[in-house]
Amino acid sequence: MLNVLVKKQFREIFRSYFVNPRTGKMRSKGGVAGMIVAFVCVMAFLAGYFVFNFMTIGAGLIASGRSWLYFCLAGFIAIVLGVFGSVFNTYSTLYIAKDNELLLALPIPPHRILLSRLVAVAVLGLLYSGIVWLPAVICYYVLGGGEPALVMGLVLMVFVTLFVSALTAILGWVVAALSVRLKGKSFITVIIALGAFGIYYFFILRAGNLISALMESGDSLKPGFMSWGYVIYQLALGSTGDWLGFGIFIAITLALFAVTTFVLARTFIRIVTTKHGNSKEVVYREREAKLRSPRIALLMRELKRFTSSATYMLNAGFGLVMEVAVAVLAIIFSGKIREVIAGFRVENPVVVAILPVILLAGFIFLSVMNYISTPSVSLEGDRIWVVQSLPVTAKDVLLAKHHLHVFLNCAAAAILGITLVIVLELGLLESVLVLATVFVFIEFTGMFGLFLGLKNPNLHWTTEAQPIKQSMSAIIMLLGGMLLAAAVGGLIFLVVLFLDVRVYIAIWLVIFAVLFLLLYRWVTTKGALIFEDLS
Amino acid sequence: MLRIEHLTKIYGEKKAVDDLTIRIAPGEIYGFIGHNGAGKTTTLKSCVGILRFEQGDIFINGISIKSDPLGCKRQIAYIPDNPDIYDYMTGIQYLNFIADIFGVPADVRKERIHRYAETFGILKNLDQGIVEYSHGMKQKLVLISAWIHEPKLILMDEPFVGLDPKAAYQMKEMMREFCDRGNAIFFSTHVLEVAEKLCDKVAIIKDGRLVKSGTMEEVRGDASLEDVFLELEA
Numbered sequence: 112m113l114n115v116l117v118k119k120q121f122r123e124i125f126r127s128y129f130v131n132p133r134t135g136k137m138r139s140k141g142g143v144a145g146m147i148v149a150f151v152c153v154m155a156f157l158a159g160y161f162v163f164n165f166m167t168i169g170a171g172l173i174a175s176g177r178s179w180l181y182f183c184l185a186g187f188i189a190i191v192l193g194v195f196g197s198v199f200n201t202y203s204t205l206y207i208a209k210d211n212e213l214l215l216a217l218p219i220p221p222h223r224i225l226l227s228r229l230v231a232v233a234v235l236g237l238l239y240s241g242i243v244w245l246p247a248v249i250c251y252y253v254l255g256g257g258e259p260a261l262v263m264g265l266v267l268m269v270f271v272t273l274f275v276s277a278l279t280a281i282l283g284w285v286v287a288a289l290s291v292r293l294k295g296k297s298f299i300t301v302i303i304a305l306g307a308f309g310i311y312y313f314f315i316l317r318a319g320n321l322i323s324a325l326m327e328s329g330d331s332l333k334p335g336f337m338s339w340g341y342v343i344y345q346l347a348l349g350s351t352g353d354w355l356g357f358g359i360f361i362a363i364t365l366a367l368f369a370v371t372t373f374v375l376a377r378t379f380i381r382i383v384t385t386k387h388g389n390s391k392e393v394v395y396r397e398r399e400a401k402l403r404s405p406r407i408a409l410l411m412r413e414l415k416r417f418t419s420s421a422t423y424m425l426n427a428g429f430g431l432v433m434e435v436a437v438a439v440l441a442i443i444f445s446g447k448i449r450e451v452i453a454g455f456r457v458e459n460p461v462v463v464a465i466l467p468v469i470l471l472a473g474f475i476f477l478s479v480m481n482y483i484s485t486p487s488v489s490l491e492g493d494r495i496w497v498v499q500s501l502p503v504t505a506k507d508v509l510l511a512k513h514h515l516h517v518f519l520n521c522a523a524a525a526i527l528g529i530t531l532v533i534v535l536e537l538g539l540l541e542s543v544l545v546l547a548t549v550f551v552f553i554e555f556t557g558m559f560g561l562f563l564g565l566k567n568p569n570l571h572w573t574t575e576a577q578p579i580k581q582s583m584s585a586i587i588m589l590l591g592g593m594l595l596a597a598a599v600g601g602l603i604f605l606v607v608l609f610l611d612v613r614v615y616i617a618i619w620l621v622i623f624a625v626l627f628l629l630l631y632r633w634v635t636t637k638g639a640l641i642f643e644d645l646s
Numbered sequence: 647m648l649r650i651e652h653l654t655k656i657y658g659e660k661k662a663v664d665d666l667t668i669r670i671a672p673g674e675i676y677g678f679i680g681h682n683g684a685g686k687t688t689t690l691k692s693c694v695g696i697l698r699f700e701q702g703d704i705f706i707n708g709i710s711i712k713s714d715p716l717g718c719k720r721q722i723a724y725i726p727d728n729p730d731i732y733d734y735m736t737g738i739q740y741l742n743f744i745a746d747i748f749g750v751p752a753d754v755r756k757e758r759i760h761r762y763a764e765t766f767g768i769l770k771n772l773d774q775g776i777v778e779y780s781h782g783m784k785q786k787l788v789l790i791s792a793w794i795h796e797p798k799l800i801l802m803d804e805p806f807v808g809l810d811p812k813a814a815y816q817m818k819e820m821m822r823e824f825c826d827r828g829n830a831i832f833f834s835t836h837v838l839e840v841a842e843k844l845c846d847k848v849a850i851i852k853d854g855r856l857v858k859s860g861t862m863e864e865v866r867g868d869a870s871l872e873d874v875f876l877e878l879e880a
Contacts (some may be wrong), residue, residue, distance in 0.1 A: 121739050180778075222765050266807030315680060353660065382665075393773045393774050394770055394773070395737075395738065395769060395770050395773040396773065397756065398762065399752060399756070400742050400745070400752045400753050400756060401745040401752055402745075402746065402749065402750070402751055404746070404747060405747045405749075407746070408747055409747075411743075412732070415732075415734055415735060415739070416732075416734055420734070492730075493728075493730045494731060495728075496691075496696055496726055497695045497731060497732070499694075499695070499748050500694045500695070500696055500719065500724040501719060501744070501748075502716045502719035502720040502747065502748070503662060503716075503747060504716065550715040592877055613759035644698060644699075646696070646697070
């Protein structure tokens, strides 16, 4: 029975690789191959990034006999990335999956339902943590770590995955337990998550300094790791070939996983069957309503959808918070920023000259993290019949999704943009060009997100995490945007000697404007027809 | 009011609806009966403009659903068999959304919402999230959303499923009153006793084809509707 449930979970997770969500038909072999190749490319890109970093860090640490510190760092990053990368996915997979009640109504022991979902969670956790751990283990071998350590490190990858799964299941349980009690939980969840992300990014941004400090401090840190970071320390020892550390980490992981599964199994039914939101009755108070136009009504519907879901806000709107945070930091550190620029002006004036381009590339990078329009078509789900049966055009429905994307993105971009042009003391023309290009880029990404969503719709999801963060559309938008940011920021170095920076920015403005217009035409014509036919 | 002319809908190689012709006049409650998979939902969804069809046409008060779908949708309301609506809204937010789309003035909608919500007994629940509603409460909310903009034609797919007896009685009263004002209702049901008592006319569909239609007296004669249905299904 367990293998049947696990197969079902994997079919759901990887459904879009084998089934075209728009037609509901199986993909051709070429189509499946293409999807797998795209996935492999993404993983290879990320693995390459970590290989580069671990080779750099490892060379110093391993040569100086501090392999334990190397694996403490790798283990910490793998676990943190694995946990934060999958905690909300774990919550939605375990506790708010659409088929929880259906499965509970069948003669299936609840702990097997839970276990099958945990297996799925573990696989996703493996992707997040494995992308860090595997390069770390291989780099250690390449740097002279020896074959026993390679084998043990690879075996430990499985247990790191279990460890991450147990931690995310616990955190997901906390989120679920809070959800049952809280009203308006989406915003509270977002605030808590943002606090956690803030801490996470604080350490990531200081990682370079921290690692340097760690490398200098070396063995004096060992007692600290042995006490506060005992589990990670044992993992590190096991990965260097120490059998005792290997055994201790595996034992701790298995014990944690077993206890977690036991506790979750005891509370699983109560949590998934308790209605979310406030159990107290909210008595209706009649209020005056205002007549809104259909377009405003559709826009407010989109806003309500976005703000009702912590998963949606945190994944597709994370950049909004980042942009405001960067603006605040820019104001706080404006003096230092100007000092640095003044220094560059003397030592390397080219950097100052291309500053508007670097700013634009940074905006693009942050902006694509707000892919609000991308999952919006799929998120209509089984309720799409409502707008399809109303006297509104598909074009109006799609434009409402685009408008939400643009309004929220432009608001955040305006805050950041105006702050930065003042702090960086850009010229008027450069400032206008950069901001105009950013706004046009936002219009373009709004339309591109709809294009992706209409080309790869998935209305039949069991958790909203599927269309929001597990879809090919979301991956294309994020990765494509990052590559575009790199292209915008990188190509300037090839042309800076013979092309004015303002002309360079203006070219990108025109490119984004043309792309936006082409996509607008497609979305409002062919895209609207696709939307009308979705079911 | 509603004219379905030679409607044909094909899924792959299967004809879900085959050359269906039905005419519904103002003031009629028209029942639509058939076995599971007979083509009832497909027909209703085609009338609403949710499904494209290969042949034929559908006219609502003379307006073709193919050439002017918005014109048709402004005159109709659709109640599906499964009331999947926006669980991220409260009941009143959903009703206001529907009312905004149809341009129902604020004072008018307030009175109608109060009246229908009180009739169905969910007035006090309107500020609760739809996610907390039972199936029956959602069904009632969808019914209210259909009535508040006063359409000319209501299309309903098994509307009595999930309703408690009191709500089912009240809905029958509302349906009769609605059609007595010159409007029309076209609904599918498996509850033949209700169809017998409520409908002015009935159509029986089998494997996508119309097998019998007419007034209740013409269709059932001296037998019961159940007997007629079972005989046709045999």
